[in-house]
Amino acid sequence: IGSTSAAGSISFSGGAGATLSGIMYGSVFAGATATAINTTGNIIAGISLPSVISNNFNGIFYNTNTNLALSAVSNVSNNTIGAGVGSIIASGTGSINGINFAHSAGATINNNTLTNLNINNSSSSGALLGINVSAGTVANTINGNTLSNFNSNSTNTSATTAAAITGIQNTATAASISNNTISAFIYSATSSSTLTGIYNAGSVATANANLIHSLRASNASATGSALNGLYVNGGTSTYSNNLVRLGTDNPTLGNSINGINDITGTNAYYFNSIYVGGSGVASGTVNSFAF
Numbered sequence: 001i002g003s004t005s006a007a008g009s010i011s012f013s014g015g016a017g018a019t020l021s022g023i024m025y026g027s028v029f030a031g032a033t034a035t036a037i038n039t040t041g042n043i044i045a046g047i048s049l050p051s052v053i054s055n056n057f058n059g060i061f062y063n064t065n066t067n068l069a070l071s072a073v074s075n076v077s078n079n080t081i082g083a084g085v086g087s088i089i090a091s092g093t094g095s096i097n098g099i100n101f102a103h104s105a106g107a108t109i110n111n112n113t114l115t116n117l118n119i120n121n122s123s124s125s126g127a128l129l130g131i132n133v134s135a136g137t138v139a140n141t142i143n144g145n146t147l148s149n150f151n152s153n154s155t156n157t158s159a160t161t162a163a164a165i166t167g168i169q170n171t172a173t174a175a176s177i178s179n180n181t182i183s184a185f186i187y188s189a190t191s192s193s194t195l196t197g198i199y200n201a202g203s204v205a206t207a208n209a210n211l212i213h214s215l216r217a218s219n220a221s222a223t224g225s226a227l228n229g230l231y232v233n234g235g236t237s238t239y240s241n242n243l244v245r246l247g248t249d250n251p252t253l254g255n256s257i258n259g260i261n262d263i264t265g266t267n268a269y270y271f272n273s274i275y276v277g278g279s280g281v282a283s284g285t286v287n288s289f290a291f
Contacts, residue, residue, distance in 0.1 A: 001022045001023070001042065001043065001044045001047075002022070002043075002044060002046035002047045002086060003045060003046035003086050004043060004046065004083040004084040004085070004086040005046070005084060005085060005086065006046050006085070006086065007046055007048065007085050007086065007087055007089070008046065008047070008048035008089070009046035009047070010046060010047045010048070011047075011048045011049075011050060012047070012048070012051075012055060012057075013049070013050060013051040013055065014055050015053070016054050017054050017055075017056075017094075018054075018055050018056070019055070019056040019057070019058060019094075020047070020049065020055065020056070020057050020058075021057070021058040021059075021060075021061045022042075022044035022047070022059045022060060022081070023039060023042065023044070023059070023060045023061070024058065024060075024061040024063065025037050025061070025062050025063060025068055026062065026063025026064070026067035026068030026103075027063075027067055027068075033069040034068075034069070034070055035070070035071050035072050036070055036072035036073060036074045036075070036105070037062070037070065037074050038074055038075040038076075038077075039060055039074070039075070039076045039077075039079060040075060040076075040077050040078050040079065041078050041079065042060075042079045042080070043079070043080045043083060044060070044079070044080070044081045044082075044088075045080070045081070045082050045083040045084070045086025045087070045088070045116075046085075046086035047086075047088050047089070048089050048091070049089065049090040049091060049092060049094065050091050050092075051091065051092045052091065052092050052093070053092050053093060053094075054092055054093040054094040055090065055092045055094045056090075056094035056095050056096070056097075057088060057090055057094070057095075057096045057097070058097045058098075058099075058100045059079075059081035059082075059088070059097070059098045059099055059100075059114070060076060060079060060081070060098075060099045060100070061097070061100045061102075062074065062076075062100070062102060062103045062107065063102060064102045064103060064135065065103060065104055065135075068103055070103055070105035071105060072105060073105060073107060073138060074103075074105065074106075074107045074108070075107070075108045075110075076099060076101070076107050076108065076109045076110075076112065077108065077109070077110045077111050077112065078110075078111050078112065079099075079112045079113075080112070080113045080114075080115075081098045081099070081113070081114045081115075081117070082098075082114060082115045082116035082117050082149075083113070083115065083116070084116075086116070087116035087117070087118055088116065088117045088118065089118045089120060090118065090119050090120065090121070090126065091121055092121050092123075092126075093121055093123035093125050093126060094125070094126060095119075095125070095126055095127040095128065095129070095162070096117050096118075096119060096126075096127075096128050096129065097129045097132045098112075098114040098117060098129065098131060098132075098147075099112060099130070099131045099132070100129075100132045100134075101131075101133045101134070101135070101136070101140070102134045102135050103135055103136070104135045104136055105136070105137075105138070106136040106137065106138040106139065106140050106172075107133070107140050107141070108140075108141045109131060109133070109140065109141065109142045109143075109145065110141060110142075110143045110144050111143075111144045111145065112131075112145045112146075113145070114130045114131070114145070114146070114148075115146070115147070115149045116149050117130070117149075117150050117151075118150075118152070119151070119152040119154050120153055121153065122153050122155050122189055123154060123155065123156075124154070124155045124157065124191075125154070125156060126152065126154035126156055126164075127154070127156055127158070127163065127164065127166070128150055128152045128154070128164065128165045128166070129162065129166045129169050130145075130147040130150065130166070130167045130168060130182075131145060131147070131167070131168045132166075132169045133168075133169070133170045133171070133172050133175060134169075134171050134172060135172050136173060136174065136175070137173060138174070139174040139175055139176055139204075140170070140172055140174070140175040140176070141175070141176045142168055142170065142175060142176065142177045142178075142180065143178045143180065144178075144179045144180065145168070145180045145181075146180070146181045147167045147168070147180070147181070147182045148181075148182070148183045148184045149184045150165050150167070150184070150185045150186070151185075151186045151187075151188065152164050152165050152187055152188070152189070152193075153188050153189045154189060154193070155189050155190075155191040155193070156191075156193055157191055157192060157193055157194075158193075158194065159194045159226065160194075160199070160201075160231070160233060161199065161201070163193065163194040163195070163196055163199070164189075164194055164195060165185045165187060165193075165194075165195045165196070166196045166199050167180070167182035167185070167196065167197045167198060167212070168180060168182070168197070168198045168199070169196075169198075169199045170198075170199070170200045170201065170202050170205065171201045171202065172202055173202055173203050173204070174202055174203060174204045174205060175200070175202050175205045175206075176205070176206050176208075177198060177200065177205060177206070177207040177208075177210065178206065178207065178208040178209055178210065179208070179209050179210065180198070180210045180211070181211045182197040182198065182210070182211070182212045182213075182215075183211075183212070183213050183214045183215075184214045185197075185214070185216070186216060186217075186218050187216070187217045187225060188217075188218045188219055189219060190219050192223075192224030192225050192226075193217075193225050193226075194225065194226045194227075194228065195215045195216075195217070195225065195226070195228070196215075196228040196229075196231045197210070197212035197215060197228065197229045197230060197244070198210060198212065198229070198230050198231070199228075199231045199233065200230070200231070200232055200233070200235065201234045201235065202234075202235050202237065203234070203235045203236065204235060204236055204237060205235060205237040205238075206237065206238050206240075207230065207237065207238070207239045207242060208238075208239075208240050208241050208242070209240075209241045209242065209243075210230075210242045210243070211242075212229045212242070212243070212244045212245070213243075213244070213245040213246070214248075214249050215227045215228075215229075215246055215249075216249040216255075217255055223254045223255065223286060224255075224256070224286060225255045225256070226255065226256040226257075226258065227246050227247070227255050227256070227257045227258070228258045228261045229242070229244030229246060229258065229259045229260060229261075229274065230242060230244065230259070230260045230261065231258075231261045231263070232260065232261065232262040232263060232264075232265060232267055233263045233265070234263075234264050234265040235265045235266075235267065236265065236266045236267065237265065237267050237268070238267070238268045238269075238270070239267065239268070239269050239270075239272060240268075240269070240270040240272065241270070241271050241272065242260075242272045242273070243272075244260070244272070244274045244275070245274075245275040245277070246259060246275070246276055246277070247275075247276045247277040247278035247288065248275075248277035248278060254286050255286065256286050256287060256288070257276050257278070257288040257289065258288075258289050259272075259274030259275075259276060259289065259290040259291060260272065260290070260291045261289075262291075272291075274290040274291065276288050276289075276290055
């Protein structure tokens with residue numbers, strides 16, 4: 001869908017709040033029924049949303065239970081979203097979701113590649129999310145995915161869900177988030193925004209052997225921005241054998257850095273390795289923490 005060799009091979013300009021999805025399951029007008037829907041081996045690239053109004057993009061979108069009746073876990077694997085020069089570019093005030101799963105039947109989201117996702121508008125509403133899982137009464141599996149080269153100029157200041165840039169966001173009840181590689185996220189605006197590798201607010205989860213590195217703000221004025229390797233916001237979960245490296249890609253810019261940022265919950269941590277580099281830490285509230 002689109003092109004890996006030509007930028008903007010598909011150009012979408014809808015009305016305010018309009019959304020373009022590369023692949024979408026579940027009608028917005030009436031319910032659809034299936035046991036499970038597997039989405040594998042697709043390439044979605046070379047897509048432009050040039051309008052300055054709020055147009056949104058989903059690479060792959062599984063709609064909510066209201067619009068789609070599924071009774072078994074779906075497989076979303078080995079897909080590529082954004083490739084080569086075939087970037088996904090949103091120039092308006094909307095948001096980008098690479099893979100957006102919102103159904104309670106659950107999913108196996110494995111071995112996908114998401115790269116070259118870009119928000120160019122400086123509005124405060126744009127959120128760039130690689131994999132966004134917001135539902136699932138059984139444990140979702142989010143394993144072995146590669147997310148890289150995300151860029152945003154949005155002035156979105158959310159510190160938790162739907163932040164300026166988030167690699168993997170899980171707000172579903174249960175999930176296994178393991179063996180994912182997240183790197184090269186760049187925030188270029190001047191606001192104090194948040195970049196997060198993995199955000200988890202699920203009740204029960206395991207996050208194991210994820211590699212997160214090279215998250216940075218590139219604008220010297222964005223000194224209040226926060227970089228989080230793992231952001232934990234609740235639950236009773238286990239985090240083990242994760243590798244996080246932050247602070248070395250723009251080492252003199254005084255951002256707040258958190259290798260692991262545990263806000264609330266009763267969680268367990270084993271054998272995680274955190275490296276925090278850089279030399280430009282400012283005084284006051286802009287601090288750096290491995291944990």
